Amino acid sequence: MANETVESWNNELERLRDLLATHNQLERKSQQIRQRLFDENRKVAELSEALQQEEEDVHKLLGLSWSNLVHTLLRNKEERLATEQEEAAAAALKLQNAKKTVADLEKQQADILSAMAESVGAEAAYHALLQQKEQFIRGGTSEESNKLGELDEQLRLLRSEEKELREANNVCTRLVGALSQAGDKLESAKNWGTYDMLGGGFLSTAMKHSRIDEAQDSVYEAQYLLKELRSELSDLKRTTDIEVNLSDRAQFADYFFDGFIVDWIIQDKIKSSIGEVDDQLSQAVALNQALTRQVEACVSQQQTVIQQRKAIIEQFA
Numbered sequence: 001m002a003n004e005t006v007e008s009w010n011n012e013l014e015r016l017r018d019l020l021a022t023h024n025q026l027e028r029k030s031q032q033i034r035q036r037l038f039d040e041n042r043k044v045a046e047l048s049e050a051l052q053q054e055e056e057d058v059h060k061l062l063g064l065s066w067s068n069l070v071h072t073l074l075r076n077k078e079e080r081l082a083t084e085q086e087e088a089a090a091a092a093l094k095l096q097n098a099k100k101t102v103a104d105l106e107k108q109q110a111d112i113l114s115a116m117a118e119s120v121g122a123e124a125a126y127h128a129l130l131q132q133k134e135q136f137i138r139g140g141t142s143e144e145s146n147k148l149g150e151l152d153e154q155l156r157l158l159r160s161e162e163k164e165l166r167e168a169n170n171v172c173t174r175l176v177g178a179l180s181q182a183g184d185k186l187e188s189a190k191n192w193g194t195y196d197m198l199g200g201g202f203l204s205t206a207m208k209h210s211r212i213d214e215a216q217d218s219v220y221e222a223q224y225l226l227k228e229l230r231s232e233l234s235d236l237k238r239t240t241d242i243e244v245n246l247s248d249r250a251q252f253a254d255y256f257f258d259g260f261i262v263d264w265i266i267q268d269k270i271k272s273s274i275g276e277v278d279d280q281l282s283q284a285v286a287l288n289q290a291l292t293r294q295v296e297a298c299v300s301q302q303q304t305v306i307q308q309r310k311a312i313i314e315q316f317a
Contacts, residue, residue, distance in 0.1 A: 006316065009133050013314060016126040023119040026112050033109045040102045047095040054088035134313045144312050151309045155302060161236075162298040168232035169291035175229055176288050178222040179281040185215035186274045212270070222280070 137144050189211035 006133070006136070009129060010314075013126065013129055013133075016122050016129070019119045019122045020126060023116055023122060026116050030109060030112045030116070033105055033112065037102065037105050037109065040098060040105060044095065044098045044102060047091060047098055051088065051091040051095050054091045130310070130313055133316065137313060137316055142316075144316050147312055148309060151305050151312075155305045155309075158298055158302045158305065162295060162302070164232070164236045165291060165295045165298060168229065168236055169288065169295060171225055171229045171232055172284060172288045172291055175222055175225040176281065176284045178218050178225055179277055179284055182215045182218035182222060183274060183277045183281060185211045185218060186270060186277060189215060190270045190274065215273075219277075 134148070138148060139145075189208050
């Protein structure tokens, strides 16, 4: 009896898979037709406008208008009228063809949507039957049941790792932003400092110190984020072998503050600070990219495990 039930499930799953494959194929066609309809309707609108303009040109030549008078005096009214009428006829033909194309596409779309209606609910039915079959397998002591348990544990660990990776990567992204902003403000301070040294006056001095203050705020934020990132990576070290090459100079911000707190900030201090920020930024960017790759790899591994689980359930007989 159990074998007959499993065989019945497998037959129904195969039928639903075929139905879903057809549905997905129709969905792709429907999307293509929607795009073509959008393009053709826009074309119809443009051609309608062009035809209206051509008809107005013909009307001007036939009626009492300045255009009629000019071409009459130039003795080319008939020639000009023939040209305008020919252009109007061509525009009308193009518009007619475009409208026919729209009508054909709308009919194709209606036929596809009608065909897709036959598979409404197929995906839900497929997953429900697959879940029912999975519960049946788990209720036994087969090799497949044990394998499903192992894959469930792998999936749990991978999802936990992905969560930690994303948290670390979010912090790292914010760190990159803070360091980038600090670098930009320091570059601006350097430029104002150069102008100040050339006798820029009170404005250049004020702008230089303003940019330094803004850079200092960004460095404070970067310092906080760097500590948070180290904490995230410390947790992550339990579940990943990612290489962490971020500098160990956790107190690098002190380097800035020693030079920025005093009133007389010389130009070479600013330049040295820019070098330090650039060094930290390059390392943070490299780590950000590595974490992004790790997230993508983790997601890919999860999909592999999910497909393995699905294959075990589908192929169980």
